[in-house]
Amino acid sequence: MKTLIYGAGLLGRKAYSILKSRDDLKIVGFLDDAPLMTESLVCGIPVIGQGRDLRRLMREGIGAICTTLFDGEARIEISRLCERIGFEIIAAISPESNIDPEAVIGTGNIISENVSIGKGVVVGDCCFIAPGIRLGIGENVEDGTNLQIMDSGSTPHKRKNITVLSEDWR
Template identity: 30%
Template sequence: MVLNTNANDSRTPCVIVGAGGHGRVVLDILLSARRYRPVGFLDSNPALHGRRMDGLPILGDLGVLTSLRAQGIVSAVIAIGDNGTRRGFADEVEAADFELINAIHPSANLAHNVTLGRNIVIAAGALACAHCQIGDSVILNTGCIVDHETMVGTAAHVCPGARIAGRVTIEAGAFVGIGATVLQCLRIGYDAIVGGGAVVTRDVDPMTTVAGVPARPIKSAPDTDEFTAMLVPASLEHLGAGRSPS
């Protein structure tokens, strides 16, 4: 695979990892922002390889990174909606010595003192106010509002139209659903899920799903046994792996 490189184009070439709906959004952001020049998508689904999406080729899976590197393409952004998968792919792409870039739509509005990690997607119309801290692999989706001094942890996702008040902490991997509201100074625990349209008035425990107005837990974090079972492949269970002796 040899990509057509244009020596007159001053934009930095990059690849988008993830050829799904979020990949399409990220492509649009990069084209609007004009700082990077997307050359194609990577995706782990072999059925997509060799096809095109929105005018760009789907080049293969992460195995293609070496060949891209040889052609001078060393920038990537992970465009995968699932928080855990996005974080894992970011680690793999970084291990292949690629720079993880931020895709920020020109209509997003960030206060001058917002701090940003890497591999962040900030979609059209999103707002992040004074002193917000936005961690690696975060998505601030279309039209969301993140008010002052809020911290959004690694690989969290603030969905379209969600409104986060000031001094909120959204821990790593948490998901704040479409149109949800989180009141000031609250903490959304790691890997927690806030349902679409919820109004969160109390802290949310890690790995817990809340929904409704006011938001109430509809799924709690797994208990210790359930959690261990999630970590231990079924094929190892007969060895007692991961379980404490009873």
């Protein structure tokens, strides 16, 4: 299926690195709302438009999208818009992650390598889970949450549905 990645930044590149090996998808381009990104190449793939081009791209036969904006609330909003237009929302889940079969994983998530999601964990929609995160029984993740581990000198903080954890959190 022809697929877009919405967001050509670091998270978009992460999603591309996960999705490029899937036989059922053909990544045909990135979308990015930054005007300077238009017509550039990211990971050798063209940036073929902005959010305003979604309906046109759907009419041109692109059927799936992975949204990779870092702001979790924006990622949810864009994913819902894309779904209303008719796109299938694609998750980018690394084959190098360890997800228990009894975990419940929502749609449109980006789950990195070296992530462990245990039995009974519920991960909402449109979440980003960075390398090294371990989620066990009873640790549920709300829609649009970003989880990442910063180096040990960082201070844990939470803002605008973005959770950043220091290494001593483990």
